[in-house]
Amino acid sequence: MSARIVPLRGARRRRQGGFSLLEVMLVSSMMMTVLTTIGVGLRAGHASKREMERRAQLTVVAGELLDRLFRISYGSAGDASASNSQLTELFDADADLGTATVSSLRTAAGSTGYQFEIDDFPWGGQFEVRIDADLNGDGDESDEREGRADLLRLNVLWDGILILESVRCAPWSST
Amino acid sequence: MTAMPICLVVVAGVGATMTTFLGRAVVEQNRIMKEAASERAAWRAIGEIELAKNVILNSSYTDGKNDVIVAALAADPPLIEGTPVAIEPAGPSRWYRLSSTNDFGMTVGAASCLIRDGLSYTAYNYYVESHNLGVSGKPKGRIFTNKTLEFYFADGAYDGYVSAGSGFAYKSGATAENTTFLRGADAAAAEKGLLGKIDFAGLKAQAAYVAPENLVAEVRLAKTTLQVKLYEKDSVQVVAVQKTRSVQIGTELKLVTKTNYRYEWQWVSTKKTKKTWIDTTGTVAGGGTDVGGGGGTTGYWLTETYWEDVWTKVKIPDGTYEVLELVPVMGTETYWENQNQTVAGALVSTTSYPASGIFYFPDAIRVLQGDLNGKVTVVTESTAKITSHLRYIDAQNDYAYLNGTTPASGDYAANPAFARNHALGVIAKGDIVYGRSAPTSLEINGNFVSTTGTIAMEGIVLDGAGTPTRSGSASVKTSLRRFGSVMCNKRPVATLIDTSGAVTHGFKAGASAYDQSALNDPPPGFPNEETLAFLETVRFNGSHATSAGGGVPDAGVNRLTGLKGFDELRDWTTQQRFDWGVNDLKKGVREGTLERIDPGSVVQRRAGTGGRTGTTGTTGTTGTTGTTGKTGTTGKTGTLGQ
Numbered sequence: 001m002s003a004r005i006v007p008l009r010g011a012r013r014r015r016q017g018g019f020s021l022l023e024v025m026l027v028s029s030m031m032m033t034v035l036t037t038i039g040v041g042l043r044a045g046h047a048s049k050r051e052m053e054r055r056a057q058l059t060v061v062a063g064e065l066l067d068r069l070f071r072i073s074y075g076s077a078g079d080a081s082a083s084n085s086q087l088t089e090l091f092d093a094d095a096d097l098g099t100a101t102v103s104s105l106r107t108a109a110g111s112t113g114y115q116f117e118i119d120d121f122p123w124g125g126q127f128e129v130r131i132d133a134d135l136n137g138d139g140d141e142s143d144e145r146e147g148r149a150d151l152l153r154l155n156v157l158w159d160g161i162l163i164l165e166s167v168r169c170a171p172w173s174s175t
Numbered sequence: 176m177t178a179m180p181i182c183l184v185v186v187a188g189v190g191a192t193m194t195t196f197l198g199r200a201v202v203e204q205n206r207i208m209k210e211a212a213s214e215r216a217a218w219r220a221i222g223e224i225e226l227a228k229n230v231i232l233n234s235s236y237t238d239g240k241n242d243v244i245v246a247a248l249a250a251d252p253p254l255i256e257g258t259p260v261a262i263e264p265a266g267p268s269r270w271y272r273l274s275s276t277n278d279f280g281m282t283v284g285a286a287s288c289l290i291r292d293g294l295s296y297t298a299y300n301y302y303v304e305s306h307n308l309g310v311s312g313k314p315k316g317r318i319f320t321n322k323t324l325e326f327y328f329a330d331g332a333y334d335g336y337v338s339a340g341s342g343f344a345y346k347s348g349a350t351a352e353n354t355t356f357l358r359g360a361d362a363a364a365a366e367k368g369l370l371g372k373i374d375f376a377g378l379k380a381q382a383a384y385v386a387p388e389n390l391v392a393e394v395r396l397a398k399t400t401l402q403v404k405l406y407e408k409d410s411v412q413v414v415a416v417q418k419t420r421s422v423q424i425g426t427e428l429k430l431v432t433k434t435n436y437r438y439e440w441q442w443v444s445t446k447k448t449k450k451t452w453i454d455t456t457g458t459v460a461g462g463g464t465d466v467g468g469g470g471g472t473t474g475y476w477l478t479e480t481y482w483e484d485v486w487t488k489v490k491i492p493d494g495t496y497e498v499l500e501l502v503p504v505m506g507t508e509t510y511w512e513n514q515n516q517t518v519a520g521a522l523v524s525t526t527s528y529p530a531s532g533i534f535y536f537p538d539a540i541r542v543l544q545g546d547l548n549g550k551v552t553v554v555t556e557s558t559a560k561i562t563s564h565l566r567y568i569d570a571q572n573d574y575a576y577l578n579g580t581t582p583a584s585g586d587y588a589a590n591p592a593f594a595r596n597h598a599l600g601v602i603a604k605g606d607i608v609y610g611r612s613a614p615t616s617l618e619i620n621g622n623f624v625s626t627t628g629t630i631a632m633e634g635i636v637l638d639g640a641g642t643p644t645r646s647g648s649a650s651v652k653t654s655l656r657r658f659g660s661v662m663c664n665k666r667p668v669a670t671l672i673d674t675s676g677a678v679t680h681g682f683k684a685g686a687s688a689y690d691q692s693a694l695n696d697p698p699p700g701f702p703n704e705e706t707l708a709f710l711e712t713v714r715f716n717g718s719h720a721t722s723a724g725g726g727v728p729d730a731g732v733n734r735l736t737g738l739k740g741f742d743e744l745r746d747w748t749t750q751q752r753f754d755w756g757v758n759d760l761k762k763g764v765r766e767g768t769l770e771r772i773d774p775g776s777v778v779q780r781r782a783g784t785g786g787r788t789g790t791t792g793t794t795g796t797t798g799t800t801g802t803t804g805k806t807g808t809t810g811k812t813g814t815l816g817q
Contacts (some may be wrong), residue, residue, distance in 0.1 A: 023179070030182045034189045041193040048200045052207040059211045066218055073359030101359075135226075137756030144257065151229045153222070164215055165755065167222030169229035171336070171359075 054123050061118070062156040062163035065129060068097055069154050074170045075101025077149035087114060102131060102152060102168055109134035109141045113155070128157040135167060209282045216277040216284025217714045223275040223753050224288050224712050227260035231290070236705040241292040244271065252747035259748040263739055267695060269293055269703075276745045285741065288712040293703030296369065297600075297622045297693035299660045300335060301465065304370055306641030306666035308339075309346070310465060316660065316689025321366050322641075327672075329353045335689065338364035347676050370626040370664055373602060373702050378554050381700050383532030390523055392536045394553060396545030396599075398568060400527045401534065407520035408538070416514050424506035431500045437493040445485040448478050465667040533700045543601070546574075547620075552600035552698040559603045560633065562610045567597040567620045567658075575658060579618030582654040587686035598690075599659070600698030602626070608633040609669065609681075611650040617682070622660045622690065622698060629665035632681035641666035645680045655682035659690045 019027075068090060082090070082100040089098025107113050113130030131152050133141045141147035150170035156163050234243035247255050247262045254261055255273070265272040266289070274287040300316030301308055308320040311327035316335040318324065324339035326349040333354075338361040345351060379385060386392055386405060393404040528534070530549030540555050544563035548570065553559070567575040573593045578585045599621035601607060606628035609617060623630050629637060636646045643666065655669050671680040693701075694708055739747075 026179065027182050030186050034186050037193050038189060041197055045196055045200045048204050052204050055211050056207055059214050063214055063218070070221075073356075075359070076361055076363075078363070136754045145226070145229070148229075150232075151226065164218050165222070166218040167225045169225040169232065 057121075057123065058158050058163050061121070061127065062158070065091070065127070065156045066154060066164050066166055069102060069105075069129070069131070070166075070168060072097050073101045074168065075103035076170075077103060079104040081105075082114075087116075091116065102154075103149065105129065105131045106152060107132055109146075110139040113157075123158075125159040128155075128160070130155040130157060137162075137165070208280065212280030213282045213284050216279035216282060217286060218284070219277040219279065219753075219755055220275040220284045220286035221712055221714055223258055223260055223277065224273050224286050226753065227255040227258045227262075227273050227275070228288075228290070228707060228709065230255055230258060231292070232707050239293065239703065239705070241705075241707070244292045252750055254747060254751050257751075259751045259753050261739070261744050261747040265289055270695075274739075274744045274748070276741070276748045278749070283745070284714065285744070286712050286714040289710045291694070291708040294706050294708040295694050295697040296624065296662060296702050296704060297660050297690055297697050298704070298708065299662055300687055300689040301667065302367075302369065302660070302662040303666060304368065304664045306637070306664075307341075307344075308465065308666060309668075311349075312686065314687045316687075319364065319367065324362075326354050328676075331355070332357060333360075334358060336360070338362070340364055340366050347672070369702070369704055370624070370662065373624065373626055375554065375556065375602075375604070378533055378552070378602065378700050379535045381533050382535035382554070384528055385535045386537060388537045391520060391538055392540045392555075393542035394534070394536075394540055394545075395542065396530060396547040396551070396565065397527070398546055398548040399530050401530045401545075401547075401549075401551060402525065402527045403534070404525045404542075405523045407523060409520045410518045411515050412518055413513050414516050415511050417509060418512050419507050419509050421505050422508045423503045425504040426501050427504055428499055429502050430497055431502075432495050432497050434492050435494045435496060436490050438488050439491055440486065441489045442484045443487050443489060444482050445487075446480060447483050448480050450478055465661065465669050531699075539605075540603075547597060547599050550596075550598040550696075550699055552598075552602065552700050554602045554700075556604050558605035558628070559601060559607045560610045561607065561617075561619065562612055563614060564617060565599065565619045565621050567593070567595075567599070569594040569597075575620055576618070576656070579620075579656045579658075580614065580616050582616050582656060582684065582686075587656045587658075587688070595692055598622075598693055598696060598698040598701075600624070600701045602701075603628070606631065607663075608635075609655065611648070613652070615652045616654045616656075617652065618656045618658075620658045620690075622693060622701065623662070625663040625665075627664050629667055630661050630663045631666075631668040632671065634680060635668045635671060637665050637668070643668045643671055645671060649680045651678055651680060652682045653684065655685040657685065657687040659693070661687075 072090065079101050082104040086098050086100040086104070089096060090100045105114060107130060109132045111132075113128050113132075115126050115128045117124070117126055131154050133147045133149075133152055135146050135151070135153050136143055137153070137155070145151055151167065153165060153167050155165045231241055231243050234241050236242065237245070243256055244262060247253050248264075252261060253263060258275075259277075260273050260275045262271050262273055264270070270289060270291050272287055272289055274285065276283055276285040296302075298317055299319060300314050301310060301318045301320075303320040303322070305321065307323040307325055308318070309325040309327055310318060310333070311331055313332045313334065318333060318335060318337045319339065321340040323341045323344050324337065325344045325346050327347045329348040329350070331349055331354045334357045336358050337356050340363070342362045343351075343360075345354065384403070386403065389408060390405040391408055393406070395402045395404075530547055530551050532550075533552045533554060536553070536555040536557075538555070539557040540553065540559040542562045543553070543559050544561065544565060546564070546566050546568040548568050564580060566579065571592070571594070573590055575590055575593045575595065575597065577588050577590045579587060597620075600623075601621055602624045604626050607623050607625050607630045609632050611633045629635070631637075631643075632650070634645050634647045634650065635643050637643055661667050669682050669685065670678055673679050697703075
């Protein structure tokens, strides 16, 4: 039995002829570019989202800490350093902030303040409350209005990065 | 090449999607960063307000006005010296608004605070200069003495700044552990001398009414009027009074019957006493009154009586006998004695005046009582006696406080129905006393000052050290409820107790609260302490103050009536910046001066352990004219190291 081969014509012939090497290479490179772009974009977007969440939560926590430091009594220069129990009262979950005063939390300019970690804080790290009379944050207390007992700078840091800062002055009764 | 168009479409689609996604992420990131920067700017603005307060607090005063504020108001722009904080008059006399704006990370935060350049004396609940002060209960407002502040009874809670020049003492069950200071305390405060600064001549010059000299006054408040009755002073006349007395006129010899006695040993029931220590810790209910007397112990020795059989020699009657004795004979003699008799002074005049302004009396006020619907300051160069209730009342006959005269019915609390536009001041050189004839549950609304004397229950006498004793009959009353302030040179004593903690004279219970409204609008001519009074600082983030996302100040937002708008304030405050050291959100500390802590380093941690659990949350909306809200709690367990 013999077979007769009939040559194909027009489009049908081209369809059955497949892609050229050039086509395959072009499509492949485009798809690689697309996939790479998607990967890089998703990665960047995800990183950006995490950074935004981190920044937002850090700001909220730091704001909460500063708020507490404005709600407690200012105290006076003679106040002893806050005890462990006073610190716990100040920063624990209940609304009772205890007896710690702002003055009792004061440390020397340029030195480390009171540090602690927050369980379940998704970003880990160490929070630090640093209170000193270094108003402009240059590491000394020798500039104008610095080094006084009635005017203190409040800093809230996270892993050494300053998140929020403010200043509190002694009420008139304490001056 | 038929696949090319398809591929191009796919690539273009994916590219557009990714561009949109990334663009949106960038916008969102910018928004979050702006909010973080805005938060930081707001806290800085609050700090700048605190800085300005410090400058003002440390300023000198000239003619009763703060020099820093006067200089700032005269400057252009009106900034507090050395700060970026603007000041402008706001509302009633002597009130000002401090405002600060702070630019950070392409956004802006702002804060403002209302201040008064003089603190009315009405800010004190209690103020004493020369003696110790004893307090108890849960008084509200500032408490100060130059001497020792004595806390009576357990569980006292002091809702105001408490300070004393010579330390604190705890009596009759009070201890440092069971006494709470809700707004801070200072046991070594600097000495004050506010009473000597009261200018009686100035008050007299401002007075709406000045009484004639040498007449005693009775002042009765009748809502919108004030009735003044003037009397001549009581006089003393010497009167000869006929009296009789018994005298011996002779003797006589009489037969007198007498008893014989014998002695026997018997068991006899004998009355004896013993002393038992009674612990009073926590058993005495303390009110909000000023207290005197008592001791430093938490109990007392009780003398108890009992009977006991005792073997003793007993004297027993054993018949009688008669004997002649010389006895005196008595008679009555009449004689004359000169005695002092008080003659009541005659009424000179009775006049009613509108209850407004200063009423000045050179002599004593022996009756002071009534309900007031107005603003009055009563001044006397002598003494004043409160003879009945002194209360604020409005046009609808509502009183300022509830249960003032019916303490058993409930707390002494502000009456929400009361329409407030009232102020009463009483300034005396001598004592101000609560009269023995006053109601047993007395209520007083007003601000009382005695520049050289005390404010006490009638009959209380103080020695040089301020130790109280009673003179005359005892008068124990149920309750004193007081809304206002008490300032005096000597120790105020509304309640006198003995060593057992029992009230022997004055009021058994009480409550007191200072009048916060009188800070804003004190009684006429009432003096001011040369320091700053301020309301709480309020803040508004950049989202309030700028167009959304643009960082451009929005001129119409947060503009208070009669005050400068945000844009003008910002123009002023940007002319004098405070150096915070860091102006880049991504840089935590001033470069080169403080080292960044290695997160993995435990060397930086102080001894102890820190653990914290809980949740933090934010809710609320931000927008051009919206509000920023924050709720949620931060929790922590464990012990914090230091």
